[in-house]
Amino acid sequence: MRDRLINDLLDWYDANARVMPWRVSPADRKAGVKPDPYRVWMSEIMLQQTTVAAVRDYFNRFTARWPTVADLAAADDADVMAEWAGLGYYARARNLLKCARFVVDECGGAFPDTHAGLLKLPGVGPYTAGAVSSIAYNLPEVVVDGNVERVMSRLYDEHTPLPAAKPVLTEYARALTPIDRPGDYAQAVMDLGATICTPRNPACGICPWRDPCAARAAGTAPELPKKTPKKPKPERLGFAYVARREDGAWLLETRPDKGLLGGMLGWPGSDWSDAPKTNPPLDTDWQTLNATARHTFTHFHLTLTVLIARVPKDAAPSAGSFVPAADFSPSSLPTVMRKVYDLAADPLRHIDPDQS
Incomplete structure (x- = not known):
């Protein structure tokens, strides 16, 4: 069952992967093209709490102006903050600079190639470390964002509300993470959540996981994942x-x-x-x-x-x-x-x- 899930998803991804400026396509990856850890890291920092559509232009401007981590590390703080303006969650921009300078000063200008090493970088938490490990270095590390949580909650018909459900959804995702092509697999699950297994009106009829999806069979997919009601904002x-x-x-x-x-x-x-x-x-x-x-x-x-x-x-x-x-x-x-x-x-x- 596990192998079928993985293979069906990767087959779907090979044919339907989204084109993004920071992504190496599955065809190029198969041909030996390796992702740039700098670009993967930057995209993941920018994508926190933000959409792909909002990030794309910012990413292109940043990487055109500072094409390497050394370029970014040498940038003026004010220039970076000004370029970030409008993207929100501004602590990310400050951490972007701290991390770039740490990589240059403490890591010889190269991003660590292990999950443990990435976790030592300023502003890099478990999610970002997992994403860079998986996508940039093709290591079998679990990657769980909002899209993955939604896919896992529906695949297993998990009704525990978020955020309490995070640990169990992470374990579901971890159990499916393959040794072979983990980077493509991580991006495939995120693409599935972003384009097929959407928050409203999921397109179950064309989903590669349609048959094994427990929530589709139970008719509960549109109501998952459950969420604990938020308190009104002051x-x-x-x-x-x-x-x-x-x-x-x-x-x-x-x-x-x-x-x-x-x-x-x-x-x-x-x-x-x-x-x-x-x-x-x-x-x-x-x-x-x-x-x-x-x-x-x-x-x-x-x-x-x-x-x-x-x-x-x-x-x-x-x-x-x-x-x-x-x-x-x-x-x-x-x-x-x-x-x-x-x-x-x-x-x-x-x-x-x-x-x-």
Whole structure:
């Protein structure tokens, strides 16, 4: 039964593997082309909590600008954080740099080729270590993401709700991981979950595991995996101050390395809490916009009151610094800060016809 499951899935993958910029196709792999551990690692870091569609362009830009781990290790932090802007979960970008520098400084510029060695890298946990081990080095390590959890829960008709079901679903996946072609197999299960065994309306009729799937036989596939209900997200409030100098420069700051949006460019502002304290970075005439910037993080919803001001060239802020208009790109801002910019830009745009 196990061998049939593996063989049927790999046959399906050989014919239907998704084309991705970080992936070596099954045909190329069979011809001897080996995946680049750097590209596999980067794709896995980017794909955490994010979709393939969202990651593809970021991956292409990163690998074009920093084609090797040594290139990335030598990059300026600000450049990497700016390139990451909009992808979210910004701790990943900081860990990306830490890991690249660790690989260069401590590993001779080459990624470890064992699961245990990969686990020693900054920002690399069991999932990423398993994925790089399997995909890059073709080692029989189990790889379990959300797609794999869904496939396993349906294949075995497992009704234990997530996250409590994670250990048993991991064991199901581990038991099926083959010695031969483990990298292709890991990607095949993920592709199956992403394209056939989808969260809603799974295409059971064309699934290579249709016959052995216990949930399909029981009619329970659409309701799996079960999940423990999430608690409502709390609401937090804050203030964002957007000042533009009469020469067109914008007042910006780099957020502390630790905490949300760590190391990212943004607008000076308050704490984010139930009752934030106002702390404007300049003593000037601030105007409050009628619209607010709203953004949802993993654990809470945030609503920012946006205040704007036009200030003279000699303005001396208590937080942040003025960045010339020619050196500022809104695309370098994380999403919530870009939302603030979108609200504030029009009222502040036409300051000096030669600078706006």
